[in-house]
Amino acid sequence: MKKFEEKTIHSERLYEGKVINLKVDDVTLPNGKQSKRELIEHPGAVAVIALTGEKKIIMVEQYRKALERSLVEIPAGKLEPGEAPEYTAMRELEEETGYSADKLEKVISFSTSPGFADEVVHVFFASGLHRAVNDAVTDDDEFVELLEVTVEEAQGMIDNERIFDAKTAYAVQWVKNYLSDKN
Structure with a gap:
């Protein structure tokens, strides 16, 4: 296991663009609680x-x-x-x-x-x-x-x-x- 890893429970892509994509992930935190992460995907x-x-x-x-x-x-x-x-x-x-x-x-x-x-x-x-x-x-x-x-x-x-x-x-x-x- 990765230190402080947040496990993705659900992922929803909100936008797909020419340069970036935007998604929101529901995650389980290391302490067992849940949270949301707004993430930008970029090809590098x-x-x-x-x-x-x-x-x-x-x-x-x-x-x-x-x-x-x-x-x-x-x-x-x-x-x-x-x-x-x-x-x-x-x-x-x-x-x-x-x-x-x-x-x-x-x-x-x-x-x-x-x-x-x-x-x-x-x-x-x-x-x-x-x-x-x-x-x-x-x-x-x-x-x-x-x-x-x-x-x-x-x-x-x-x-x-x-x-x-x-x-x-x-x-x-x-x-x-x-x-x-x-x-």
């Missing part, structure tokens, strides 16, 4: 830390409806059914930035909001960047602006909340450590 995502030869981080600025404002983020995207995270990472890098990478290394995977969602983000480091054959080709409903920023500029964006998501804040810290290890 990738995020790419792409660093140029000039030690600039490739980022994109885009509008995020959930927060009603634009954010600066590292390139990222949703896993498609049957798609390996490495493939998704390369695809998203090219689609959002117009860059391709010679090398892709797995950095970490983590849960974004385990209290209510099962989404896991797989973070990759892309090196040996070069312009892809095609320029950035975003989805029909995606509008992004490409940015190349230094670590110092990225830290300033965290401080003034232009960078406001966990994956990008993590990426900036990772690049700081990576570059300090190289010196």
